[in-house]
Amino acid sequence: MPASIKDVAERAGVSIGTVSNVLNRPEKVAAGTREQVLSAIAELGFVRNSSAAQLRAGTSSSLGLIVLDMANPFFQDVAKGVEDVATELGYALMLCNSDERGDRENRHLQVLEEQRVRGVLITPVSVGSDRLDALRRRGTPTVLVDRHDPRVDCCSVAVDDVAGGELAGAHLIGLGHRRIAYVTGPLGLRQCADRLAGLRRSVAAAGHDPDEVIEIVEAPALKARIGYEAARRRFDDGPPVDAAFCANDLLALGVLRAAISTGRRVPDDIALLGYDDIEFAADAAVPLSSIRQPTIHIGRTAARLLIEECDRPAAHAHQQVMFKPDLVVREST
Amino acid sequence: MPASIKDVAERAGVSIGTVSNVLNRPEKVAAGTREQVLSAIAELGFVRNSSAAQLRAGTSSSLGLIVLDMANPFFQDVAKGVEDVATELGYALMLCNSDERGDRENRHLQVLEEQRVRGVLITPVSVGSDRLDALRRRGTPTVLVDRHDPRVDCCSVAVDDVAGGELAGAHLIGLGHRRIAYVTGPLGLRQCADRLAGLRRSVAAAGHDPDEVIEIVEAPALKARIGYEAARRRFDDGPPVDAAFCANDLLALGVLRAAISTGRRVPDDIALLGYDDIEFAADAAVPLSSIRQPTIHIGRTAARLLIEECDRPAAHAHQQVMFKPDLVVREST
DNA sequence: ACCTCCGGATGAAACGTTTCATCAGAGTCG
DNA sequence: CGACTCTGATGAAACGTTTCATCCGGAGGT
Numbered sequence: 137m138p139a140s141i142k143d144v145a146e147r148a149g150v151s152i153g154t155v156s157n158v159l160n161r162p163e164k165v166a167a168g169t170r171e172q173v174l175s176a177i178a179e180l181g182f183v184r185n186s187s188a189a190q191l192r193a194g195t196s197s198s199l200g201l202i203v204l205d206m207a208n209p210f211f212q213d214v215a216k217g218v219e220d221v222a223t224e225l226g227y228a229l230m231l232c233n234s235d236e237r238g239d240r241e242n243r244h245l246q247v248l249e250e251q252r253v254r255g256v257l258i259t260p261v262s263v264g265s266d267r268l269d270a271l272r273r274r275g276t277p278t279v280l281v282d283r284h285d286p287r288v289d290c291c292s293v294a295v296d297d298v299a300g301g302e303l304a305g306a307h308l309i310g311l312g313h314r315r316i317a318y319v320t321g322p323l324g325l326r327q328c329a330d331r332l333a334g335l336r337r338s339v340a341a342a343g344h345d346p347d348e349v350i351e352i353v354e355a356p357a358l359k360a361r362i363g364y365e366a367a368r369r370r371f372d373d374g375p376p377v378d379a380a381f382c383a384n385d386l387l388a389l390g391v392l393r394a395a396i397s398t399g400r401r402v403p404d405d406i407a408l409l410g411y412d413d414i415e416f417a418a419d420a421a422v423p424l425s426s427i428r429q430p431t432i433h434i435g436r437t438a439a440r441l442l443i444e445e446c447d448r449p450a451a452h453a454h455q456q457v458m459f460k461p462d463l464v465v466r467e468s469t
Numbered sequence: 470m471p472a473s474i475k476d477v478a479e480r481a482g483v484s485i486g487t488v489s490n491v492l493n494r495p496e497k498v499a500a501g502t503r504e505q506v507l508s509a510i511a512e513l514g515f516v517r518n519s520s521a522a523q524l525r526a527g528t529s530s531s532l533g534l535i536v537l538d539m540a541n542p543f544f545q546d547v548a549k550g551v552e553d554v555a556t557e558l559g560y561a562l563m564l565c566n567s568d569e570r571g572d573r574e575n576r577h578l579q580v581l582e583e584q585r586v587r588g589v590l591i592t593p594v595s596v597g598s599d600r601l602d603a604l605r606r607r608g609t610p611t612v613l614v615d616r617h618d619p620r621v622d623c624c625s626v627a628v629d630d631v632a633g634g635e636l637a638g639a640h641l642i643g644l645g646h647r648r649i650a651y652v653t654g655p656l657g658l659r660q661c662a663d664r665l666a667g668l669r670r671s672v673a674a675a676g677h678d679p680d681e682v683i684e685i686v687e688a689p690a691l692k693a694r695i696g697y698e699a700a701r702r703r704f705d706d707g708p709p710v711d712a713a714f715c716a717n718d719l720l721a722l723g724v725l726r727a728a729i730s731t732g733r734r735v736p737d738d739i740a741l742l743g744y745d746d747i748e749f750a751a752d753a754a755v756p757l758s759s760i761r762q763p764t765i766h767i768g769r770t771a772a773r774l775l776i777e778e779c780d781r782p783a784a785h786a787h788q789q790v791m792f793k794p795d796l797v798v799r800e801s802t
Numbered sequence: 803a804c805c806t807c808c809g810g811a812t813g814a815a816a817c818g819t820t821t822c823a824t825c826a827g828a829g830t831c832g
Numbered sequence: 833c834g835a836c837t838c839t840g841a842t843g844a845a846a847c848g849t850t851t852c853a854t855c856c857g858g859a860g861g862t
Contacts, residue, residue, distance in 0.1 A: 137527070138585075138607055140818055151842045156820060166840060181607060186583040187523040188818035191847050194470070196520070207545050207748075215539070219566070228580050231564040233552070247561050250519040252471075274471055274514060360752035389752065396729070396754045415540075419693035419722065421729045421754035473848055484812050489850060499810065521848035524817050 139180040148176035159184060190252060198228035199442060200248035202241060202258040203281075206233045209414040210431055211259070214281060217435020218257060225443050227254065234261055242267050249276070255442045257281055277445040279438045284456060291445065293438040293457045297327050300427045300461040301334020302341075304381045304409050307425075307463055309342045309349075313379035313407060317351050319366060319391055320383040321358040328383045331411065335381060351377060358383060363390025371398055378406060379469075385410035385417045385426055392420060392468070408468040423466035430459050472513040481509035492517060523585060531561035532775060533581035535574060535591040536614075539566045542747040543764055544592070547614060550768020551590060558776050560587065567594055575600050582609070588775045590614055610778040612771045617789060624778065626771040626790045630660050633760045633794040634667020635674075637714045637742050640758075640796055642675045642682075646712035646740060650684050652699060652724055653716040654691040661716045664744065668714060684710060691716060696723025704731055711739060712802075718743035718750045718759055725753060725801070741801040756799040763792050 141159075145152040150169060157165045158173040165173075176182075190196045201218050203211040215231060222229045230248065234241040238261045245267050248256060255277040260268055263283055272278045272290060280292035308316055318335055320328045336346040351374075355366040363382065370377075371394060382388035388410030395402050402408050402422045410417055413428035437457055445452040474492075478485040483502060490498045491506040498506075509515075523529045534551050536544040548564060555562045563581065567574035571594045578600045581589060588610040593601055596616055605611045605623060613625035641649055651668055653661045669679040688699040696719065704727060715721035721743030728735050735741050735755045743750055746761035770790055778785040 142818075152819085153821085153842055153844095154840085157841085160820075164840075169841080181603060183579075183582045183607075185524070185585060185818055186580070187520045187529070187585060188847090189820070190520040191518070191524055191818080191849085192820045194847070206539060206548070207542070209540070212540050215566075223576075231566070233548075233564070243556070246516075247519070249516045252518060252520065270514060274516075360749060364752060389749075393752060393754050416693060416722070416749065419697060419726060421726050474850095475848075485849085486812055486814095486851085487810085490811085493850075497810075502811080518848055521817090522850070524819085524848080525850045527817070 138185075139182040140185070141182070143180055144173065144176045144182050147180060148172045194252075195254055196228075196252050197226060198230055198251070198253050199439070199446075200230045200232060200244070200251075200253045200256045200258075202232040202234050202244050202248075202256070202260075204234055204236050204259050204261065206231075210282075210412055210429065213431035214435040214438070217432040217437075218439040219435075220432075221436050221439035221443070225439075227443060236261055238262065238265070241265065245271060249274075254446045255279070257438050257442055259283055277442055277449070279442045279445075281434065281438050288454060288456065291438075291441040291454050291456070293434050293441065293459070295429045295434065295459045295461055297330035297461075298334040298337070300411065300429075301331035301336075301381075302338040303334070303427055303461060303463045304331070304411070305335040305338030306342070307465070307469065308379045308381060308407065308409060309339060309344070311379075311407065311469060314344070314349055315351070315375070315377040315379070316349055317353050317370065317377040317380040318383070319353045319355065319363060319380050319387050321355060321362075321387070323352075323354055331383055353380075355387065358386055360386045360390040360393070363387035364394050365390070367391040367394035368398070371395075371400075379409070380406060381409045381411075383411055385412045385414045385424060388424055388426070388468075389416070389420055392422060392424070396421060403467065403469050410468075413464050417464075418466065420468075422468050425466045425469040426464050428462045428464050430461070434459060471518075472515040473518070474515070476513055477506065477509045477515050480513060481505045527585075528587055529561075529585050530559060531563055531584070531586050532772070532779075533563045533565060533577070533584075533586045533589045533591075535565045535567050535577050535581075535589070535593075537567055537569050537592050537594065539564075542749075543615075543745055543762065546764035547768035547771070550765040550770075551772040552768075553765075554769050554772035554776070558772075560776060569594055571595065571598070574598070578604060582607075587779045588612070590771050590775055592616055610775055610782070612775045612778075614767065614771050621787060621789065624771075624774040624787050624789070626767050626774065626792070628762045628767065628792045628794055630663035630794075631667040631670070633744065633762075634664035634669075635671040636667070636760055636794060636796045637664070637744070638668040638671030639675070640798070640802065641712045641714060641740065641742060642672060642677070644712075644740065644802060647677070647682055648684070648708070648710040648712070649682055650686050650703065650710040650713040651716070652686045652688065652696060652713050652720050654688060654695075654720070656685075656687055664716055686713075688720065691719055693719045693723040693726070696720035697727050698723070700724040700727035701731070704728075704733075709739075712742070713739060714742045714744075716744055718745045718747045718757060721757055721759070721801075722749070722753055725755060725757065729754060735801050743801075746797050751799065753801075755801050758799045758802040759797050761795045761797050763794070767792060 141152050141155050145155045232244040241261050257279045259281045278290045284292050323329050339346045339349050355362045410424045410426040413426040417424040417426045474485050474488050478488045565577040574594050590612045592614045611623045656662050672679045672682050688695045743757045743759040746759040750757040750759045
């Protein structure tokens with residue numbers, strides 16, 4: 137139904153090859169002819185059918201990005217970074233959300249593969265997915281985001297969570313805190329465990345016994361509500377702590393709410409340190425100190441690595457990039 | 470390079486037509502043959518090339534969704550609703566983010582059109598975009614999300630902002646507040662203006678003079694930081710107000726921060742009412758009362774309307790659906 | 803024994819591009 | 833004036849599917 141290149145050719149009185157040239161290498165065609173073709177295109181409202189183009193070309197110029205959770209500010213920023221670089225370098229981006237569910241991840245990989253995307257950026261629900269391996273084996277470049285593949289056969293871009301924990305510990309110890317609660321999600325999550333490891337390391341490095349100083353408060357999820365509830369419970373019984381380091385900002389905001397609603401002053405009665413530096417951290421009731429991850433930068437780097445591998449696979453060597461986080465000090469510490 | 474349907478056919482010792490049948494109408498092919506073909510597919514790691522399929526079919530089975538801002542929880546929920554319905558009904562979804570920029574919107578529309586998507590859901594940067602009209606004229610069904618087209622020639626799904634303002638006004642007046650600040654973004658935005666109109670209407674309906682009761686505090690954007698700054702300025706000079714109705718939750722959270730940091734108690738010294746009921750509203754330092762929009766429902770409805778129009782264009786009549794928001798009372802009022 | 807019917811497999815056409823070898827015509831040069 | 837070159841246009845092949853008319857062989861009916 138829609139106008140095809142052939143219609144345009146007829147209308148302009150040229151061959152379809154010429155129309156194709158106008159579309160793809162305008163400089164190769166004489167100015168007069170070009171004008172005619174362009175106006176025919178405009179009159180017919182012609183839009184190139186990219187299915188046909190891709191079919192012929194054998195590959196598309198789009199990338200797929202599969203994230204765990206679009207509601208998570210971390211991934212929003214990563215996506216923004218990827219998008220920037222992709223459009224800048226002439227690639228389209230297909231954004232997919234797996235919602236941490238393996239079945240949805242697989243379905244997305246399936247359609248991306250059917251579309252013959254040029255490459256895939258993904259934070260896999262679990263490292264070592266069959267479908268993902270198969271994709272890579274079939275020759276589609278892949279970059280892991282915020283994850284590492286122990287078998288170094290693809291690029292990955294992540295942030296050093298141990299270093300983040302160290303940063304946090306050094307900051308709190310430096311401020312004189314000696315009773316620190318580590319409010320975390322499930323320690324089964326690598327991020328949570330790594331941040332704890334970093335915290336312990338820096339406490340030890342300062343000459344204190346981590347087991348004395350650190351108290352672990354493990355909550356079932358990384359959400360504000362959960363942080364609030366855990367903190368309320370902890371405030372009710374148990375000896376006081378003078379600082380809390382939270383595995384992410386949402387937990388920290390929950391703890392902040394608990395502190396305010398029980399009449400504690402932040403940071404005088406209890407210092408509060410978050411992780412991620414989400415946009416809202418700066419605008420919390422008490423602006424939150426936090427560990428910032430270079431999120432947009434992660435996205436940009438991942439996209440650049442992927443496109444490099446797509447454009448010149450021969451010259452490409454896989455890299456495992458690891459960024460260092462920063463400490464952002466605000467009023468809560 | 471990747472295996473094609475022809476390779477599968479050879480391997481299984483059948484014709485390509487049969488392979489296609491196995492893929493698309495498995496019940497039409499004898500069990501034995503089907504098994505052979507399936508195992509050939511598995512052995513070769515064959516993945517159908519959807520470009521070729523689409524080219525032949527003339528149309529794809531995917532929908533496009535273009536939102537203004539993926540960081541906005543409103544659109545995240547809408548997207549979730551759309552995604553649910555789309556996958557449920559066998560459509561793939563291409564998620565695009567215009568970031569409120571017309572050029573990006575146009576580029577996204579361009580690629581969606583080149584991909585021959587079956588239909589488009591969009592919150593346009595501005596109603597009446599040329600490219601969008603052209604798309605519709607060329608026969609691609611379109612549904613407006615959170616917008617209305619005065620020239621009723623497509624479906625739209627929106628929420629009644631005037632009703633939301635009324636709800637807010639009735640609530641605050643009912644609680645006895647007579648000095649209400651309306652903290653808003655630019656009144657040029659329809660949403661902000663509508664909510665004000667509703668507020669005025671309900672104040673008037675309660676027998677009070679809107680100009681007496683309502684004080685407009687217009688801020689340049691709908692962000693927490695901006696809300697904080699506007700509230701601090703307003704607190705410093707000017708007569709006290711006993712309630713603030715904010716055009717969205719982010720502004721309200723900013724006002725909350727200003728209240729807390731100046732020692733005001735919420736809701737005793739000042740009641741606070743937000744709009745949108747974002748997830749974080751319930752977990753703010755003082756859990757925020759808010760006007761809730763049925764966001765997932767909006768997405769689901771919009772997707773259903775679009776797919777209905779795609780599947781049976783003849784039987785389809787355009788509808789302008791308008792949802793009513795709800796009041797959610799928490800501790801801030 | 804013949805005809806019909808039917809489940810099931812086949813082969814070719816068509817979808818809209820891109821690419822590439824070829825061709826026509828206009829200069830250029832010896 | 834004929835042999836070349838250069839610019840720009842042409843036509844056909846190819847990409848991987850889906851679809852549809854056709855074909856084959858065996859079962860059922862007469």
